[in-house]
Amino acid sequence: MKHNWKRILSLLLVLVMMLAMTACGASGNNNQQPTPPAENTTNENQENNEENTEPEPEPEPAPVEKNGDIVILFTSDVHCGVDQGFGYAGLQAVRDYLIAQGNDVILVDNGDNIQGEPLGTMTKGAALVELMNKMGYSVAIPGNHEFDYGMDRFLELAKSAQFPYISSNFNKEGELVFDPYVIRELAGKKVAFVGVTTPKTLTSSTPAYFQNENGEFVYGFFQDETGEGVYNALQKAVDDARAEGVDYVVAMGHIGNEAECIPWTYDDVISHTAGIDVFLDGHSHDTDHLNVKNKNGEDVPRAACGTKLEGIGWCRISADGEISTGLYTWNNSVAAPVLLGLDNEMSKAVAEASEELDEKLNEVVAATSVELTINDPEAVDENGKPVRMVRRAETNLGDLCADAYRVQSGADIAFVNGGGVRVSLSAGDITLGNILSVHPFGNAMCVIEATGQQILDALEWGSRAVPSETGGFLQVSGLSYEIHSYIESTCTSDENGLFAGVAGERRVKNVLVNGEPIDPAGTYKLASHDYMLLSAGDGYSMFSGAPLLQDRVKLDNQVLIDYITESLGGVVGEEYEDLYGQGRIVIVDQQP
Secondary structure (H helix, E strand, C coil): CCCCHHHHHHHHHHHHHHCEEEECCCCCCCCCCCCCCCCCCCCCCCCHHHHHCCCCCCCCCCCCCCCCCEEEEEECCCCCCCCCCCHHHHHHHHHHHHHHCCCEEEEEECCCCCCCCHHHHCCCCHHHHHHHHHHCCCEECCCHHHHCCCHHHHHHHHHHCCCCECCCCCEECCEECCCCEEEEEECCEEEEEEEEECCCHHHHCCHHHHECCCCCECEECCCCCCCHHHHHHHHHHHHHHHHCCCCEEEEEEECCCCHHHCCCCHHHHHHCCCCCCEEEEECCCCCCEEEEECCCCCEEEEEECCCCCCEEEEEEECCCCCEEEEEEECCCCCCHHHHCCCCCHHHHHHHHHHHHHHHHHCCEEEEECCCECCEEEEEECCCCCEEECCCCCCCHHHHHHHHHHHHHHCCCEEEEEHHHCCCCECCEEEEHHHHHHHCCCCCEEEEEEEEHHHHHHHHHHHCCCCCCCCCCCEEEECEEEEEECCCCCCEEECCCCCEEEECCCCCEEEEEECCEECCCCCEEEEEEEHHHHCCCHHHCHHHCCCCEEECCCCEHHHHHHHHHHHHCCCEECHHHCCCCCCCCEEEECCCC
């Protein structure tokens, strides 16, 4: 790659000073920056007519001397945040810097890239794959949200990608859909990249997308209750790669650490396999870097990089074979491309992709006089960032979204899954882009006739992980309930992660519908979206076969807009001012 060193050097010096790097091991990045070409000088005695001559071309920079190190840059859970955090412009700058230091650099993605913002929603992922092509990704794996536009659409997008998607466990009727691994030659070494995706995808995306016309699952992830199916699939891929004489095996996972993903968490998977040199992970949006013992008792580094390009993960394999991992972090509220004025190929590509959508997305459709949140107003994590609350407790934005479904449909009760409420809204104008960011999935409002027992089962299922998170946690309208979290959940699921029953004492108690105890034998009009009510999204299979009263009436984002404009006079007001909500969900964490 040719560089204009005078422009890029000054940019990179600023960027490097502002990068905060945390690592599980030594970075191994102590090389000096290459010296830029010398400035051209001008002889003061030159004839005036020489001013009109063409300037001498700058000399080509000397070839970078390779240091023998391999650097794997990895992203995960970008969720369309291509202009947030580092942004793709910052990612390009980091990659270019590392290349200029003599490293052999490769860029990979661990899933959930193409969904999560209007740019993805309004192009059904196409704009994001095109940006990944321009960014020069070498390998990617599917996350659960790669499937949110439908199976046919994802497979179409995968064909348009200029990089391979890999997975050792994504299969159709037992046959792998993608190659389980690819081998890349880097710094004279053969490196295998092996992919693995969480079976929770079957319920955290839309289950119907994995089924045939008869409702039978034909796509899967070698899921079973023990986890052995996933472990064996990944182990086979690792062993096959090793048989080809590779020097290193890098596992690319969309696995994570969420309790509801047991037995497929990174700890489960690493501890039941061998032969993996490093595990680069995504899905749970964490930034943990740690060692996990494999089944032979050997340490395997596991690394993750958060979400929305707040971090860029790296793995360095030094010339002498030492493996270390770390994280470039961006903790500023202003994204790197804006704060640093980054101007490169990717800044231009992102601007072009966004430009045609901006006018429509910036249209003001409503307003709010109060902050509407998905986060705990007070709690922060170890990095000082807000703790997400909408997937484990009531929030005022959860109340608003659930109310929108109930009022717009005329139902008795409404449910909204916490995983479908994605971002907070600040007080002030609300644009179409804001609404699409809250509800990016394009789900459609439905109403069914549900029994009280089905509703009780749904509440029990949605509350099973509290105090931990689950995307299926239910924000509610027209109903209130208590979660006695000191009682261990006894919910059971089938091999596909769908609700199968409740085996013991229930933790959900004192369920009231409009102030009256719910009647298990009674029937109620229940509003939600097709993802949950028709497709068993998040595992809500208890509604299968329920009478359908309203079928996909309008999209979720329009439901929210219409509720604010028609029922609230265009402004969300003081009835939603309590960030913790209106007391519809009470969590009892100690036995009375």
